[in-house]
Amino acid sequence: MKRHFLSLMDLSTDEFRQLLARAAELKTVHKSGKVIKPLDGKTLAMVFDKSSTRTRVSFEAGMAQLGGSSMFLSPRDLQIGRGEPIEDTARVMSRMVDVIVMRTGEHSNVETFAANSEVPVINALTDMYHPCQLLADMQTYIEHRGDIRGKTVAWIGDGNNVCHSWMNAARLLDFKLVIAVPEGYEPDAQLLAICKDRVSLTTDPVAAATGADVVVTDTWASMGQEDEKAARMKAFAPYIVTRATMAAAKPEAIFMHCLPAYRGSEVETEVIDGPQSVVWDEAENRLHAQKALLEFLLTR
Ligand code: CP
Numbered sequence: 061m062k063r064h065f066l067s068l069m070d071l072s073t074d075e076f077r078q079l080l081a082r083a084a085e086l087k088t089v090h091k092s093g094k095v096i097k098p099l100d101g102k103t104l105a106m107v108f109d110k111s112s113t114r115t116r117v118s119f120e121a122g123m124a125q126l127g128g129s130s131m132f133l134s135p136r137d138l139q140i141g142r143g144e145p146i147e148d149t150a151r152v153m154s155r156m157v158d159v160i161v162m163r164t165g166e167h168s169n170v171e172t173f174a175a176n177s178e179v180p181v182i183n184a185l186t187d188m189y190h191p192c193q194l195l196a197d198m199q200t201y202i203e204h205r206g207d208i209r210g211k212t213v214a215w216i217g218d219g220n221n222v223c224h225s226w227m228n229a230a231r232l233l234d235f236k237l238v239i240a241v242p243e244g245y246e247p248d249a250q251l252l253a254i255c256k257d258r259v260s261l262t263t264d265p266v267a268a269a270t271g272a273d274v275v276v277t278d279t280w281a282s283m284g285q286e287d288e289k290a291a292r293m294k295a296f297a298p299y300i301v302t303r304a305t306m307a308a309a310k311p312e313a314i315f316m317h318c319l320p321a322y323r324g325s326e327v328e329t330e331v332i333d334g335p336q337s338v339v340w341d342e343a344e345n346r347l348h349a350q351k352a353l354l355e356f357l358l359t360r
């Protein structure tokens with residue numbers, strides 16, 4: 061049966077855990093130099109309305125490593141940029157390729173695309189969610205510290221798309237998420253209500269970090285919010301993750317960031333480039349986790 065991956069909630073807890081185990085296995089296989097081609101002859105199309113380094117490179121490299129091929133399409137390349145409806149684009153493309161990865165603004169765009177697609181559609185970031193990021197983030201936590209169940213994560217900063225996916229991960233993998241956010245930048249209220257058993261809010265970044273197993277942040281101005289940058293820099297200034305923030309967390313706490321990072325804004329250089337930071341493993345794991353996702357969606 062065709063499955064889409066528009067949010068983490070498209071997976072059950074068991075499927076999420078199995079996918080993470082497979083991601084770790086695929087990492088070992090890749091590092092050993094062994095080549096496996098479960099996606100031989102399969103084609104991936106990537107429809108990206110927004111910039112990307114990690115997501116694009118990891119999907120293209122991952123598809124090639126598994127024996128498939130991929131094409132990258134910006135709105136400039138597609139008739140979508142000249143007004144062809146998303147529905148028609150989805151109908152046509154999905155008759156030609158085996159899987160479609162989409163990065164766009166409004167979340168309803170990926171929903172519309174998926175509703176009209178004959179093949180699986182993967183959300184590669186919308187204004188609401190970034191589920192692929194959380195596959196890699198959870199793989200990274202497990203790799204460094206073991207099961208995340210029952211642990212405490214402090215999200216310090218904007219209640220944005222990546223934060224929303226952390227909220228879903230907290231529900232699925234059963235950990236506590238404390239979000240420190242300035243007033244007016246809270247995560248989606250509806251999602252918050254659904255997650256209230258696992259997720260709490262504060263305006264105090266040090267209170268959030270106290271006793272945490274993970275401290276995580278993201279840019280203060282996401283793609284599409286360039287006009288709000290000055291106001292955001294001001295509102296978020298007290299939320300920079302510093303060595304003092306990390307000192308409030310557990311001594312074995314790790315620092316995470318989906319990247320791209322802006323040193324001196326949301327995080328101090330000494331933290332992101334310091335001994336508790338796992339951001340490079342986190343970025344690398346995008347490759348392994350998405351290979352597991354592609355295999356899951358295309359070979360079941
Ligand atoms: N973290 C992430 O999705 O990075 P890119 O925007 O570079 O893909």
Ligand code: NVA
Nearest residue numbers: 220278282283318319
């Ligand atoms: N919240 C950021 C994540 C980038 C990977 C954005 O949407 O721009």
